[in-house]
Structure formats: C-alpha cells, structure tokens
Amino acid sequence: MGSGIESLVKRFGCKYRYRALPLLSVDTARELAALEDGACTESSLDLGMSRVELCRRGSYVEAGSLSIPMDAIEAVARGGKSSSVYAIIDSEPREVAAYSDEWGFCRLRYLGLGIPTTLEINGIHMHRIEGIDPYRGAELKIRSLGRARGRVLDTCMGLGYTAIKALERGASSVVTVEVNPLVIEIARVNPWSRALESPRITTLRGDVAKLIYEMPSSYFDAAIHDPPRISIAGELYSQEFYRELYRVLKPGARLFHYTGEPGRHGGPSYLKGVRNRLERAGFVAIRWVGRALGFVAAKPRA
Ligand SMILES: C[S@@+](CC[C@H](N)C(=O)[O-])C[C@H]1O[C@@H](n2cnc3c(N)ncnc32)[C@H](O)[C@@H]1O
Known part of the structure; x- marks a missing residue:
C-alpha cells in the first residue's frame, strides 16, 4: 500500500467486522x-x-x-x-435502523427472502431495486469497467456491494470510503455485506470529497463512483472532485460513475453536465452505459 494510503488508514481506517445476529423478517x-x-x-x-x-x-x-x-x-x-429487518439482541427484536440528527434515518430494507437487502437513507434507497436486485446492479457497474484488476477505489461504500463485486471480478485490493457511521453499523449486521471482512478490502470512515486530496497520484487501476443523487451530494459531482478522481487514477485506468436514470435523478441537463465536467477534468472515451446507468471514462495513457 502506498504511503499516502497508509497514513489515511492510520487516521480513518475502520476494520469491518461482521456481527452475526439472528435476523427476522x-x-x-x-x-x-x-x-x-x-x-x-x-x-x-x-x-x-x-x-x-x-x-x-x-x-x-x-x-x-x-x-x-x-x-x-x-x-x-x-x-x-414487512420491509424491515429485525435483529434479535438480548432476546428482544430491534429494527436494523438508526437515527441521528447529523446523519438522518438509515435502515436496512428487506426485499424478500434470499434477495440482497438495500440501504435506505432518509427514505431513499441506495440501490436499484426495480426489476433488478442490488447485487446484480453492483455487478453491472463493475462489468462496465471490463476486467477489474489491481487496486480499485470505491468512493461510496454503502452496503459494500460494489467493493465486494470488484474483488469477485479480479481486483487485488479495494479501498472503500463511507462518511456515515450509521451506514457502517448497519452494514456490519447485513449478511450480504459480510465479504467486506476480506483483508483485501480497506474501509475508510470519512468524507471522500476531503480524503481524496490525501490519496496518492496515479495510484488506482480503476475507480467506482457510486454516490447518492446529485441533489443530496453535489460535491461528489463537482469539477474539483472529478479532477481528484482523475489524479488518483493511473494512466489508462477506468472510472465507472453511476448517475441513475436520465431525467430521474436530476433535470435534463444533469447528464450533460456530468459528461462535460468529466471531460474538463481530463477523462477521455466517455461512454454512457445504459444497462449500468452510468458513465465509463478513461484516463489517457501517458
Ligand atoms: C448509493 S450508496 C453506495 C452504494 C454502494 N456502492 C453499495 O454497493 O452498496 C451511497 C453511499 O455513499 C455514502 N456517502 C455519501 N456522501 C459521501 C461522502 N462524501 N463520502 C463518502 N461516502 C459518502 C452514503 O452514506 C451512502 O452510503
């Protein structure tokens, strides 16, 4: 691991440990x-x-x-x-959910037996769930990168599905960042997040819009940027942030940027704005991938 990353891990690293609790729907x-x-x-x-x-x-x-x-x-x-998950803790059922003034209301949302759960933050689900399950959605995002190999940056951990699927698709290591401590606690009891225990996944607890400035240049072989919608996390769609994403990628590396359905997560000019800012940041070969609902872009080879 590069020295810039080691210093981040010392200050912001939070080892994911799965908490096996009996869960009931x-x-x-x-x-x-x-x-x-x-x-x-x-x-x-x-x-x-x-x-x-x-x-x-x-x-x-x-x-x-x-x-x-x-x-x-x-x-x-x-x-x-019926859409909640209950953990049995000290013989009592507790909804897998948490609230704080700072982070809002977060809960694990049940989608059916055997179907990977989704995460809801203030009523908004953080994965595609219509006609697709959240694991499959994560797979499509990772596949858009072609072969995920080497070191991968996953900007927004959530339940960790994109990080987990990146490892499954051949990444040698993944650095994943989550700003919301309630989300990390919820992921700890989610059976579908358990593979985050892998020693090849490093979890940083913090704001990626800030931490990215401390990440080394030309370090990652690929990046997955799966942010909340633009109305909630505008800074993760900014020109400055895209410049940093570009900087931390190696020449020739690819970015997948989830944007959601055109017209649904922002006005008609929303996707055009994302594309323009990616281009201005230096990305080339910017391509819309309909099945994954996002852009793939590349940092030019040196
Ligand atoms: C769409 S979800 C990510 C889903 C995730 N990739 C997965 O596969 O489960 C967005 C996540 O980003 C987190 N987030 C929002 N702003 C952030 C920031 N500035 N830095 C890091 N994480 C952030 C949210 O708390 C939420 O958990």
Missing part, C-alpha cells in the same frame, strides 16, 4: 410463530443467505445452541413492518 417470524411445540422447520435467520433447522421447544425456537424467545418472534410477526 415479518415473513420468517410468521412462519416460526406458527410452529407447534416440538415441531421443526427449515428456515433462515440470515434473510435467506443460508438455511437452518429451527425447532419450537416450549416458549423458545431453537437452532443448535441458539434460542429465540417466542415473545420476540411473535412481536415481529404481529407488529413488524
């Missing part, structure tokens, strides 16, 4: 609440990533050494929101 809670005493069923306590045998024993449902009180299960079955 309303659907799963209803299935378990209907179990007769002594009966067993195969179900999931990680939203469908894996399945386990769960047995009702009196006022508990047990899976191996784990036991969940029926009271907790029934509370989710009766009063839970």
